[in-house]
Each structure stands twice: as C-alpha cells, then as structure tokens.
Amino acid sequence: MQLDEEPARRVRTVDLDPRFPPADEPMAWTWFRTGIGVGIGVLCAAVAAVMLLFRPGLGMLPVPFVTAAPVAVAVALGGRWGTVRRARWARVPLFPDRSGAAPAPRAAGVVRRFGTTVTVTPTRVVVREAFTVTEVPRHLVTGLAARHDGDLSLQVEGGRPILVPAGGGAGRYAHHRPRQVRMAYALIGLLDSVPVEGGSGQVVIRRRTGVVVLAVVGPILVCVLAAAIGGAFR
Structure with missing residues (x-):
C-alpha cells in the first residue's frame, strides 16, 4: 500500500x-498480435469471397467465414486500442500533485x-x-x-x-x-x-x-400497461 x-x-x-496493469502485460495487444488478428480476418474474408464467387452452390458454408472476418478485425484493433489507452493512463498519477x-x-x-x-x-x-x-x-x-x-x-x-x-x-x-x-x-x-x-x-x-419503490413497482406497471394495450388491439 x-x-x-x-x-x-x-x-x-x-x-x-x-x-x-502495464502496457506489456500478458494480455497486451502488441502490433505483432494485432497484425495476426487482422490477417486472420482478411483471410476469412478472402475465403468467403472465393466461395461466394466461384462456388455459389455451397449453401451456408461461407457464412462462418463471413461472420469471423469482421469479428477478428474488430477484436484485434479493439485490443490494440485498449493497450495503447492503458499505457497512456498508466503514466498519469492517480492523485494530483499537492506539494x-x-x-x-x-x-x-x-x-x-x-x-x-x-x-x-x-x-x-x-x-x-x-x-x-x-x-x-x-x-x-x-x-x-x-x-x-x-x-x-x-x-x-x-x-x-x-x-x-x-x-x-x-x-x-x-x-x-x-x-x-x-x-x-x-x-x-x-x-x-x-x-x-x-x-x-x-x-x-x-x-x-x-x-427503491419505483425500481420495484415500475417494471410491474410497465408490464400491466403493455398487457392492457395489447388486449385493447385484439
């Protein structure tokens, strides 16, 4: 302490x-890890494009690759952004200088x-x-x-x-x-x-x-009101 x-x-x-947590912690997203994540996303997008263009009869098979491509890129770039942000704020004193x-x-x-x-x-x-x-x-x-x-x-x-x-x-x-x-x-x-x-x-x-009363009663009133409105349009 x-x-x-x-x-x-x-x-x-x-x-x-x-x-x-410092910027070089085990879960930190270095540029190398970020590049791997983005590369995986690009590869998934390329595989999905090839399937859709040259193999149109594959049905739902390209869907996982289409889904994985933006997810991989978003995770990699988001992780890198978080690492840079942590590094920046780690240098900021937690309390102001009062000397x-x-x-x-x-x-x-x-x-x-x-x-x-x-x-x-x-x-x-x-x-x-x-x-x-x-x-x-x-x-x-x-x-x-x-x-x-x-x-x-x-x-x-x-x-x-x-x-x-x-x-x-x-x-x-x-x-x-x-x-x-x-x-x-x-x-x-x-x-x-x-x-x-x-x-x-x-x-x-x-x-x-x-x-407290509003937090408890409010959802109940909303449900009753929704039920009443639903019943009125039947």
Missing part, C-alpha cells in the same frame, strides 16, 4: 492497489460522475447513489483511497470506509483508470479547498425510498 500524507492538510491519499500552495478556499462544491453525486460542504460530505444517501461529517473524513476495482472510498475515522463509485467497477481490464483519476482529482480538489467546520455528528446512511 502506498501512502502520501501531508501534515498541512487533513485529508490523505491512499492507493490500495498501485499495480495498475504547491493550498487552493483558494470555496464555500462548497459538487462532483457528479456516472450516477454518483458527491457534495462537499464545511460540515459534511454527502454521497448520493441510486438507492442510498450517505452523510459523513467532515471532521471524520481522514483520507481518500483508490480501490483496485476502479472506485474510490472515503476513509472515516473510527469507522468503515465509505464507497464512492467512480463508474469504473467493471474490473481492471475495463479501462476504469480514466474515470477513477478524474473522480479522484475533482474530489481531492474539493476536500482541500472547502474548509472544515464543526466537530460533531456521525455517519448516517439513508435509503432513497421513492427510488
């Missing part, structure tokens, strides 16, 4: 999984990322997700950690970490790094610039009852 803590600021940054002057103070701020809203005020940090709202008193927030699954977590004094989804929880190979970095930069900027006030309170987690 890597730790970077500055005595001048209360919030510290923690990288719980510094081993971000300079302190940022200008702000009254409050909001960060919105892929269904998650984080509000930072002098007295609390509010994390709003689809079904829950978590309120954390500012004096209890001791750090911000980067998780291996692409999300973040608020480190809370005397309590368990609070998950802050960054929209990258699909796994390390799903290119979560850009979303995690952008979320971390924005949140650290707010935590450093919004001053802390007050020293009381505890973590409160509330369910968004209306959203």
